[in-house]
Amino acid sequence: MLQIIITPSDKYSMAEMAQMAIEAGAQWLQLRVPEMSDEELRESSADIITLCRESGTMLTIEDRVDMARELGLHGVFLHAGENSPLKVREELGAEAVIGTMTGSPDSAMAMERADIDYVALPGEFSEASEFIGTIRSAGSQIPVVAYRPYSSLGKEEIATIMAQGFSGICGGASVFNSDNPVAAIEEALANLLNKR
Numbered sequence: 001m002l003q004i005i006i007t008p009s010d011k012y013s014m015a016e017m018a019q020m021a022i023e024a025g026a027q028w029l030q031l032r033v034p035e036m037s038d039e040e041l042r043e044s045s046a047d048i049i050t051l052c053r054e055s056g057t058m059l060t061i062e063d064r065v066d067m068a069r070e071l072g073l074h075g076v077f078l079h080a081g082e083n084s085p086l087k088v089r090e091e092l093g094a095e096a097v098i099g100t101m102t103g104s105p106d107s108a109m110a111m112e113r114a115d116i117d118y119v120a121l122p123g124e125f126s127e128a129s130e131f132i133g134t135i136r137s138a139g140s141q142i143p144v145v146a147y148r149p150y151s152s153l154g155k156e157e158i159a160t161i162m163a164q165g166f167s168g169i170c171g172g173a174s175v176f177n178s179d180n181p182v183a184a185i186e187e188a189l190a191n192l193l194n195k196r
Contacts, residue, residue, distance in 0.1 A: 001168030002192050003060070004185060005149045006048065007032040009176055015047035017176050022055045024185035030077060030170060031061040032149060041067055049073070060097055068092065075099070077120070077170070085116045101147065105134040112142035120147040120170060132165035143167035150174045153188035162192070
């Protein structure tokens with residue numbers, strides 16, 4: 001799985017970034033808008049929501065549970081300590097896609113038992129292989145995602161991440177700084193498929 005981060009930029013509007021990501025074949029976009037007011041988010045997400053609905057692309061948002069519900073998004077990704085994943089599951093219902101940051105194998109396995117869809121490890125997490133090996137040895141199949149919001153998603157980086165046992169990557173906001181974001185995302189998707 002590859003989740004492409006869409007976050008405000010001086011170069012493109014968020015709708016333009018979403019269009020390029022969808023054109024490149026991305027099937028999951030994640031809004032990262034911590035500084036944006038609710039009203040600004042309503043305005044800037046309207047076109048993105050339409051694009052995602054028309055293309056069948058999943059659209060989630062980081063931490064903004066109320067806005068995920070109001071805007072009818074597919075779900076939410078929760079940073080550690082921001083919201084209780086269990087409470088969010090109750091609020092958003094069984095259909096919502098919910099991911100959460102975690103730091104311990106026990107927490108990851110607890111999230112699986114609580115019907116959380118995936119867990120993520122932050123970029124600075126240095127023992128990913130051991131973490132993933134521990135939960136797999138315990139019988140857990142919860143997807144573990146490498147959370148790299150500003151990663152360039154180059155071939156070597158993807159190979160390194162996937163070799164650690166991750167199920168996917170959430171990142172790529174910096175691909176929109178490249179000369180050809182569509183080609184950069186296409187290449188990242190191709191490299192990810194080759195590492196599975």
